[in-house]
């Protein structure tokens with residue numbers, strides 16, 4: 001019985017893994033590479049040394065944090081495609097605080113910058129939530145629009161008022177002071193990774209152990225039953241988008257304070273959309289999303305390093321990610337597919353809400 | 354006898370539940386064949402198999418002598434089998450014509466639809482605006498849309514899963530007329546119901562399922578209702594009724610004073626309605642659907658604020674629903690549509706048992722083990738099968754779903770119960786169970802308001818009985834002075850018309 005219960009999950013996992021590897025193989029062969037050395041190089045690059053592990057974790061943090069938010073939104077039947085915008089605003093908040101108060105002690109400055117970054121993302125997410133709840137504008141559209149707005153605000157700032165005068169003409173801000181930079185524990189575990197674990201735990205707690213979590217999942221699965229239960233759809237919508245935004249904003253702040261130290265045009269390499277894939281593969285659960293996020297981070301980081309050692313093109317990572325999403329949905333019409341279908345249903349039903 | 358449908362040795366299990374256990378069934382051409390059985394007996398499952406919605410584990414199906422294995426409803430329709438589901442499956446957000454075009458009848462425009470159904474509406478008049486959105490139609494018309502849609506596909510076997518559960522007595526008569534016309538054409542109707550009287554009225558033969566097995570098929574003339582009931586439950590049902598003598602009621606728990614409700618188009622839904630429900634009594638309100646039940650129920654449920662007038666709960670103004678938890682309002686609410694309003698159909702039962710205005714937790718966190726244990730004991734107490742807190746309501750039969758709603762609502766120790774069609778779709782045993790529970794609540798000093806389209810139910814359980822007609826309510830009167838015929842007439846609006854005529 002217990003074994004049988006896991007068989008469907010195992011088959012789904014196998015379908016996803018084999019399918020993804022098959023696509024990866026085709027992509028590697030098409031790039032004219034030797035699959036075995038490529039795989040070796042990727043694994044080495046991802047996990048081969050303490051430095052590699054640290055890089056993998058660093059890479060995983062922003063996308064996982066954002067994905068956790070996307071997962072929460074999915075459970076409420078909402079699409080948060082605005083991860084990138086929320087990340088940018090989050091990073092902007094963090095860079096602003098860090099540059100304005102360089103004198104503060106690290107113990108104050110680090111959390112201050114993180115919190116302001118998180119708050120920035122929260123506001124950005126909230127905007128989409130309010131537009132959805134009050135004006136019935138689809139969050140699919142508004143979050144994408146807010147991405148553009150955030151991106152152009154940052155672009156303007158880093159080309160203009162915030163541009164580092166001492167930099168060699170690149171559109172980047174000044175580097176944040178050391179007092180704002182996140183420590184790395186034992187040269188191995190970036191503090192962002194700890195925050196990521198804490199966030200995943202909080203999301204798990206929220207979804208599985210709080211009345212609010214039941215409401216979030218309830219509104220996602222039935223608007224009419226939620227109305228009957230006295231659960232306010234608009235409150236939940238705003239709350240969920242705020243949480244999603246805050247997590248993505250935190251992701252931006254962490255990447256700024258723990259990795260990039262400067263804010264520029266191309267601060268996020270598309271984490272916001274990767275996060276949607278990660279949340280889907282993770283089936284909207286905290287653990288699934290966390291594991292997938294770390295795996296994707298490791299994969300990206302492994303491929304980046306293999307770019308140097310075995311000339312593996314970085315687009316392979318994107319192909320693998322896309323294939324994984326596809327196969328997870330194929331292998332698991334019940335879980336991931338349902339998340340998408342429900343959210344679509346809620347979007348289509350907007351007019352009658 | 355020529356068998357139009359032959360199902361042989363059908364087996365279907367869902368995990369550990371065996372829904373159909375070696376069921377065989379033969380339906381003759383030109384008959385109305387009733388299918389009886391308790392909640393969860395496997396009636397819907399068997400018909401879903403015939404209609405291609407569920408794939409059987411074992412068994413054979415023949416339609417018109419041809420062996421078929423429908424994998425989906427389209428296959429079944431091709432083979433000549435159509436089904437109108439227990440919970441209509443037509444797409445609510447689309448218009449009638451668009452729904453027809455989904456099945457390949459017309460292109461979604463009213464003209465093309467009317468053309469496609471021209472033959473059918475000669476026997477079954479549709480009487481529906483093709484441009485109307487399905488979810489704006491009352492249940493009886495939705496059902497008719499589905500029946501006409503099936504017939505337009507030329508099906509020879511029409512399966513109706515509990516069609517009368519959502520109909521008024523008049524509408525039932527109308528449906529029976531339609532069924533007769535269908536079988537006159539040599540087609541067959543398989544008719545699922547929980548009402549034995551309906552079997553006696555319309556069916557020629559009846560098959561009884563019990564715990565997934567066929568316990569026998571009978572010619573209706575050869576078997577009495579009592580015998581049928583016995584076959585269904587496997588034991589004799591004592592003929593006792595839930596009523597005690599009407600008694601003096603206590604203080605008013607729910608009071609509506611001069612309540613008016615106005616619809617979106619400015620029409621009057623409730624007209625200056627006064628109602629008092631007191632501790633220790635059941636007030637039952639009869640009425641044909643669409644006469645204001647919905648707004649009245651919504652007002653009592655806290656979902657709607659009256660446009661004028663007052664709603665008092667324990668002499669205080671009824672707060673908004675979202676404040677019920679904080680204000681400790683303990684009103685049990687049994688909605689009419691359990692699948693969409695009463696339950697989160699895909700969430701585990703233990704979450705369902707907590708989903709309501711009182712959802713909260715000590716220190717903000719839910720003790721999952723405690724919740725699951727609580728859910729299990731509630732499910733056992735209310736006789737839900739299976740009593741598994743982790744399964745979703747979608748895996749339960751209709752009757753068991755209703756028991757889950759009852760379990761949740763009654764577990765909060767309410768002082769007032771408001772129920773809309775509380776026994777709709779329930780088998781005889783479960784109906785009795787629900788009515789007994791309501792009576793027990795009354796005996797325990799609670800106030801109970803039942804709004805029902807089922808006249809028999811209203812008369813059986815109401816201590817005071819009223820009729821809602823076109824948004825108006827006569828003051829409910831004690832059961833022992835009501836006259837069944839008069840209530841029937843009031844439901845149909847005849848009294849009103851007579852009065853009008855008298856006044857004119």
Ligand SMILES: Nc1ncnc2c1ncn2[C@@H]1O[C@H](COP(=O)(O)OP(=O)(O)OP(=O)(O)O)[C@@H](O)[C@H]1O
Pocket residue numbers: 367368370371372390391392393394395396397398399439738739747748749750751752753778780
């Ligand atoms: N999709 C499903 N998954 C799991 N169990 C199911 C599913 N559908 C039905 N069952 C189980 O199969 C049994 C038969 O259910 P079915 O819906 O056929 O009953 P029914 O006779 O139509 O009852 P009712 O009168 O309440 O509608 C029930 O025990 C039910 O819980």
Ligand SMILES: [Mg+2]
Pocket residue numbers: 396397398439514750751
């Ligand atoms: Mg059924």
